[in-house]
Amino acid sequence: MSSLYLHIPFCSSKCPYCDFFSQVGTQRQLDRYVELLKRNIEIVSQGLAxxxxxxxxxxxxxxxxxxxxPQFEDILNLIDRSFKIQSTAEITVEANPGTLNLSKLKGFRxxxxNRLSLGIQSLNDRSLRLLGRIHSASLARESIVAARTAGFDNINLDLMFALPEQNMASLEVDISALLEFEPEHVSLYGLSFEEGTEYSARQQSGQLKPCGEELYADQYMFLHHHLLKEGYEHYEISNFAKANRRCNHNQVYWQRxxxxxxxxxxxxxxxQEWGTRWHIPADMCLYEKLLLQGNDPVEILERYDHSGAMKEYVYLALRTSNGVNLQEFHGRFRVDFHQVFAEAIHKMKRYLRSSNDHCCLDIExxxxxxxLISHFL
Known part of the structure; x- marks a missing residue:
């Protein structure tokens, strides 16, 4: 086992575009949740072969x-005792401006x-208000400076694009302002209107109009070229990194x-075998009940067969600039990638770039x- 993800489903407020499992909670609820996390860690570690x-x-x-x-220190010490954290491990915390100060950041370090992912989203106050963020542009800047002062030399900054009423000029100002801080990593997310969110309801009622497809494409391509020019590697659909600063944890997902x-x-x-995906239900009451009973709260989502595993491997690999490693694919599945997916490859050959050992999608x-990926599924 190489990696561990911990979900903290609490926020200061719920952003209107967010469909992740999160809720506004009290300090007491948060403290209680930390104790449940620690119990969860113990139960999982005891169940490992x-x-x-x-x-x-x-x-x-x-x-x-x-x-x-202190809560992070407590949790990480328990993880080290329960699993063993390698000395070179990448340890990332997602953080939002408005929940940070220099003292807290020094405590995190x-x-x-050793890696901080800041949800900046924009350095334009009007955009931040539209997105329902709790911080201002000046507070975002202060948080980045404080992170550097605290000793963080591996920082990701999130930026959203394709915002309502956002034009190319305002986007250029936003990305230029972000890059003044020279982040090691940048994650870009086009705004989407996910079912069940406040934004989706506002779209359906006509209060908000999504960015048009042509403008979305123009903004994405502009960001791609701008970040390449600034020395970043576009190594996954939404992610850019300076040399040797890819997010190791996310690569675990994309490499299955x-x-x-x-x-x-x-x-x-x-x-194991062809792979198993599982989750812990997004239900706080059930989570606490099962842990207090001494039970592992996981539920199996899917056990893959040979065909399903191949499809998911390709689905994930084609999100990355490395693409499908043809030798690795054959080693895992004992079949040839080009033979198994011949029809899909033919249908999308315009967008595929192949060499003797890799096959990947181009930026278009x-x-x-x-x-395009539907052809493989």
């Missing part, structure tokens, strides 16, 4: 930075956190490797990834 050694740990949410530095998961709403994967293919 052999001790795990962790290369990556990722605290996602929600807003994990609502936890205190002292606890062992083992990942344990802790916390209500968390998802994990076990790479990434733009219509959801449509």
């Amino acid at each position: 052999q001790p795990a050694s962790l290369n990556t740990i990722f605290f996602g949410g929600g807003t994990p930075s609502l936890l205190s530095a 002292h606890a062992g956190v 490797k083992n990942c344990l998961a802790i916390g209500a709403g968390a998802h994990g994967f076990l790479d 293919g990434w733009l219509i990834y959801d449509h």
Whole structure:
């Protein structure tokens, strides 16, 4: 087992576009949840056939930075005792401006956190208000500076694009302002209107109009070229990194490797036979009930057969600039990629780039990834 994900489903407020499992909670609820996480860690570690050694740990949410530095230290010490954290492990915490200060960030570093992912989303106050964020642009800037001062030398900054009423000029100002801080990693997300969110309801009522497809494509391509020019590698559909600064944890997902998961709403994967995906239900009451009974709260989502495993491998690999490793594909599945998916490859050959050992999508293919990947599924 190489990686561990921990879900912290609490936020200061619920963003109107967010469909992740999260809720606004009290400090008492958050403290109680930390105790449940620790119980979850103990139960999972006791159930492993052999001790795990962790290369990556990722605290996602929600807003994990609502936890205190001592709570992170407590959790990480327990993880080390239960699984063993490798000395070179990447330990990431997602954080939001408005929940941070210099003292807290120094505490995170002292606890062992060595990678910070900041949900900046925009450095334009009007856009931040539209997105329902709790922070201002100036507070976002202060948080980045504080993170550097605290000793973080591996920082990801999230930026959203395709916002209502956003034009190319305002987007250029936003990305230029973001890059002034020289982040090691940038994640870009086009705004989507997910079912069940406030934004979806506002779209259906005519209060909000999504960005048009042509403008979306123009903005995505602009960001791609701009970040390449600034020395970033576009290594996954939504992710850019400076040299040797890819997110190791996320690559575990895209490479279909083992990942344990802790916390209500968390998802994990076990790479045995053709693979098993499982989750912990996004139900706080059930989560607490099962843990207090001494039970592992996981539920199996899917056990893959040979065909399903091949399809998911391709689905994930084509999200990345590495694409499908042809030798690895043959080693895993004992079949030839080009023979198994000959029809799909023919249909989308315009967007595929092949060599002797890899097959990947070009940037135009990434733009219509959801449509193209259906040929493989």
